[in-house]
Amino acid sequence: MSETVVIQLEVDAAIHRELRYLVALLQRGPDGHRVGSVPTLISWVLCCVANGSRRPGSWERNVISAMGLPSECDEHHVY
Known part of the structure; x- marks a missing residue:
């Protein structure tokens, strides 16, 4: 089980x-x-943002790209 904050x-x-x-x-x-609930929805959305950050080829990356969140540094474009 993963740790929660x-x-x-x-x-x-x-x-x-x-x-x-x-x-x-x-x-x-x-x-x-x-x-x-709203907190559950927010948690799911934040999970999608985190997945999009670490997985450049994922559908979640399209979400964060539409929001202008991917960094321009090379490191953020490698799985």
């Missing part, structure tokens, strides 16, 4: 409302990723 985040109330809405939609939908 507890962090605190501050988000705008409007963002939190939208994330709650997204969680509710995901719970209603017949397919797709199921999450039970």
